[in-house]
Structures are given as structure tokens and as C-alpha cells.
Amino acid sequence: MKQCIKHALLLFLLVGAVNSEAALRVVTTTEDLAAIARAIGGAGVDVVSLTPGTRDPHFAEAKPSMIRKVSRADLLILIGADMEIGWLPPLLQSARNGRVQSGKAGYLDLSLVVPLLGKMAGPVSRAMGDVHAKGNPHYWLDPRNGARMARAIAIRFGELDPPGQADYQTRLAAFEQTLKQKLKEWQTTLSLIRGQAVIAYHTSFIYLADAFGFSIVDEVEPMPGIAPSAAHLSQLVQQIKSEQIDLLIMEPYYERRSARYLHDQTGIRIAVLPQSVGALPKIETYVDLFDRIVAILSQTGGG
Ligand SMILES: [Zn+2]
Incomplete structure (x- = not known):
């Protein structure tokens, strides 16, 4: 029994140590999402991108290092609108992390918070090329969408880490202000x-x-x-x-x-x-x- 309590205490200390390191562990599919997440999360949030900005984001290979990142994450942020359709689903399956599966609080699809352009009307077939039927997923290339994405990230960070909520909102306000000024x-x-x-x-x-x-x-x-x-x-x-x-x-x-x-x-x-x-x-x-x-x-x- 004594041993058991000792173990529980040790486990508690270990978990405590990990938590004090980072309030949230965030994985993003692209560097753009990671950059916005860092701007909102500050030093307390650990953010890694699964793909580098030098690569075509339509394609990626599910490497073991990526699986490891997803398996430890509290939150996965993705572009959505089928941008990662070729590589994210198998990666999510291999990572076996229930927190970041579609529909869970740890899954944030930002295509749902921006107005998508170029939605296809009528049936889509392979003969039409590698089309994005849900709408064009390159939406981060409009700075006004950057603000929308940042807002959704700040809200989700606050839900997953209530003690940090005020800080996330403060950083969001600064980010929005900078973007507004810069856009002009x-x-x-x-x-x-x-x-x-x-x-x-x-x-x-x-x-x-x-x-x-x-x-x-x-x-x-x-x-x-x-x-x-x-x-x-x-x-x-x-x-x-x-x-x-x-x-x-x-x-x-x-x-x-x-x-x-x-x-x-x-x-x-x-x-x-x-x-x-x-x-x-x-x-x-x-x-x-x-x-x-x-x-x-x-x-x-x-x-
Ligand atoms: Zn494309």
C-alpha cells in the first residue's frame, strides 16, 4: 500500500512537471498555423508544425517522428478543406491519440472559421484534377483570414487551458491590431x-x-x-x-x-x-x- 501511494505521488509529480513545462502541446499541419498559434500561445504553449514551409502542403509522408508528435499533442490544428486529405488521416490513425481525433476538443479545423472561396458546384471527379471540392484551402494567404484563424485558436486555447485564457485574449488583441495596421x-x-x-x-x-x-x-x-x-x-x-x-x-x-x-x-x-x-x-x-x-x-x- 505504502508503495502504491509512493508511486501515485511520483506519477503526480511527474505529470505536474510536464504540465509546468507547457500549458498546452500543440501540433499544426503547416508552419503558418504554427506561427499564428505561437503568436497567441506565447512561451507557455509548445507548438510544432508537422510539415516545413518549404514543402508543398498538399503532400507529406507520415514519418515516425510526426506520429510521435501527434500522439503527445493536446491539440491538433489543421487547414482542413481536404488540404491534408492525402496524409493526415493515416497519421491520426497511427498516433492513437483520442484527444486529437475529429470531433474532439483537441481537433481544430480552421477551414470551418473562414469564408472559403472556389467551392465546386456539381459533382467532382478525378478527371477534373486534384480539385478541392469543399472550397479552395489556401485561405491563410488572406491576412483577414489570419485574424479569423487567430480568433478561433485563442478561443480553443482558452477552453483547453482556462487559467491561460486572459493571456491568450490579450495576445489575440495585439495580433489583430498589428494585422489591421499592416494590412493598410x-x-x-x-x-x-x-x-x-x-x-x-x-x-x-x-x-x-x-x-x-x-x-x-x-x-x-x-x-x-x-x-x-x-x-x-x-x-x-x-x-x-x-x-x-x-x-x-x-x-x-x-x-x-x-x-x-x-x-x-x-x-x-x-x-x-x-x-x-x-x-x-x-x-x-x-x-x-x-x-x-x-x-x-x-x-x-x-x-
Ligand atoms: Zn491547392
Whole structure:
């Protein structure tokens, strides 16, 4: 009996020690979510991203290190809208952590708190490419959605860790204030690009276009996730020439051959934009991400 009490006490001390280390252990599917979670959670919340910002978030491989992270987490934050459909479900199954399964308090799907663009009407088939039937999942590329995401994260943090609730709300207010101020700055800097017709490599920048008032008229990919054919490229050459399109935007992780071809044929300018925190060096926060996107666009775009 004495032994038993000793063990219980030891266990209590151990659990106590772990808790005092981090109020919450948070796992996110991408670096953007991790950056926002860190801004809201502060030093007391332990946040890790399952994928690096340098990689295409549509794809990931469930590695043992990722399974370990998910198995210990109190909260899993995901993009949702089928962005992680190819790799998160098997990872969640292997991790065997009841706290972070869909429907539990430890599962936060942020696609449910933002207005999704590009919802598909009618039936969707594989012939239409790697489409996102629930709507376009690249919504973090609108800073106004960043504020919505931060709000949902702060609320969930407060529910899972009531003693920290006031702190989370204070950090949320600061984050929202910074974003509001920065958005004005970014929009002013990008006023030159307002109303421009732009071509994107993938359907990832419709939220960015919405936030900064330019329009994406076509993609280098003929369908999402499908590499461009020679026929599609030559059709784009015609379109770029006839509509006098001056700017092509793309993520760093796509092949550059097609963009270079379009540039050679038409003179279209190419802006390689970071799509995520960590996509390029020195992008460590959500604000850094837009600072860099705006800097690159203002140097390449406008005109
Ligand atoms: Zn996509």
C-alpha cells in the first residue's frame, strides 16, 4: 500500500512537471498555423508544425517522428478543406491519440472559421484534377483570414487551458491590431497591382488576389495538381499576348521550366512568392510572410 501511494505521488509529480513545462502541446499541419498559434500561445504553449514551409502542403509522408508528435499533442490544428486529405488521416490513425481525433476538443479545423472561396458546384471527379471540392484551402494567404484563424485558436486555447485564457485574449488583441495596421500598409504598397490581371501557377493565390484587389485569370496548371501540357502552354502564350498580362505568380516549390517558357515567349514577369512561413529564409512569423510577399510583388508587379 505504502508503495502504491509512493508511486501515485511520483506519477503526480511527474505529470505536474510536464504540465509546468507547457500549458498546452500543440501540433499544426503547416508552419503558418504554427506561427499564428505561437503568436497567441506565447512561451507557455509548445507548438510544432508537422510539415516545413518549404514543402508543398498538399503532400507529406507520415514519418515516425510526426506520429510521435501527434500522439503527445493536446491539440491538433489543421487547414482542413481536404488540404491534408492525402496524409493526415493515416497519421491520426497511427498516433492513437483520442484527444486529437475529429470531433474532439483537441481537433481544430480552421477551414470551418473562414469564408472559403472556389467551392465546386456539381459533382467532382478525378478527371477534373486534384480539385478541392469543399472550397479552395489556401485561405491563410488572406491576412483577414489570419485574424479569423487567430480568433478561433485563442478561443480553443482558452477552453483547453482556462487559467491561460486572459493571456491568450490579450495576445489575440495585439495580433489583430498589428494585422489591421499592416494590412493598410500592404494595401497601400500594392495599390499599383490593383485591378491587374495575373496568371498563377496553381490555384493557391485567389485569397491573396481577393485581399489586394487583383484578379487571377488563368493558371499554368490546366487543372489543379496537373502539370501543364505543351498545348496548354501555347494557349497561355496566346492569352498573355492578347490580354497583355504582365505578371505570373508561383510558389518556390513548382518547376520553373513552364514559367521560363512563358517568359521567353511573351516577356511576362515572374514573381516567385513564398506561400508559407518558412518557405524562404527569414520568414518566421505570419506578418513576415506578407511583408515578403508584398515586397516581392511591389518589386516585380505593378506596371
Ligand atoms: Zn491547392
